[in-house]
Amino acid sequence: MSGNRPFVVSATLSAVAIAYRNPEAFRIADLVLPRVTVGSEKFKWHEYPIGEAFQMPDARVGRRGRVQQMEFNSLERTDSVDDYGLEFPIPYSDIDEARAQRAAKLSNADPEKEGVMMLQETIMNIRELRVAQLVHNLNTYNPAMRLTLSGNDQFSDYANSDPITVLKDAMNSTLIYRPNTWVMSRYAWSKLSSHPKIVNAVRGAGTTDGIVTIQQVIDLFSGEGLKRILIGEAQYNAAKPGQAVNLQHAWGNHIAMLHINPQATTQPGIVTFGYTAQLGSKTVGRIDDPDVGLKGGVRVRNGEQVKELIVAKDVGFFLQNVVS
Secondary structure, X not given: OOOOOOOEEOHHHHHHHHHOOOOOOOOOHHHHOOEEEEOOOEEEEEEOOHHHHHOOOOOOOOOOOOOOOOOOOOEEEEEEOEEEEEEEEEEHHXXXXXXXXXXXXOOOOOHHHHHHHHHHHHHHHHHHHHXXXXXXXXXXXXXXXXXXXXXXXOOOOOOOOOHHHHHHHHHOOOOOOOOOEEEEEHXXXXXXXXXXXXXXXXXXXXXXXXXXXXXXXXXXXHHHOOOEEEEEOOEEEOOOOOOOOOEEEOOOOOEEEEOOOOOOOOOXXXXXXXXXXXXXXXXEEEEEEOOOOOOOEEEEEEEEEEEEEEOOHHHEEEEEOOOO
């Protein structure tokens, strides 16, 4: 315990939260908006106006004249992390029973660790949805850097659509830093990977049936600057409490084309579409609670302090509704 605070941080349980991953639910939030460490709840980050990169001053210098000086001014922003956390109550009777079962070598159950894993699973799903709704959002992008497809132009219309032309044009639209990453849902990828024009471009010889791999599409568009394709598969229950389960995909039927630099920080100098400011590491602790069950219990708490930021929207292009 630290000072008079009743909430006790547990290094063991924190390690469970940090390490826990569900291999059956591939999440991409940490790849789309990489985590960047900040030193306090309030922090500063820098945004550069797009015009700064394209100044064209008269650089001529007279024989005795002074060399013209330039200033590259960043826009300093101030923000703060948001706290996200959940708790799980566990009666002492459950803890005692599990301890007895472990001592008798009848079970390896540990209610506290299991509670941490369930909380972590939920927190990760919430973050995935939060990032998906930010990145797969038309309003996140510069109006000149977004396009909505409909009808025959959608990639699910194999007979009429032309995904290669649309994708190449979008890759050429960000000007400053070309997108190096595509972010899409599993459904969008399923349609794109079997599109006859994509299949033929990869395999040639008039072949229009089949499925291409992620690497083959990356190779196909490598000359345009593509280095990575991220496919989001997370799902969430969109139903309100008490209603029937309504599972939805976190990532929509869109393609976000982004320039992502995992080396970027809140300091000026490295351009990237966005990142996640994070204060400290994921933290888990426990607090005794006499109101849990008949004999009291504990509340296990799992949380993190983060803020997702779009810091250079002009290096991203958004294709909305690429499939129906």
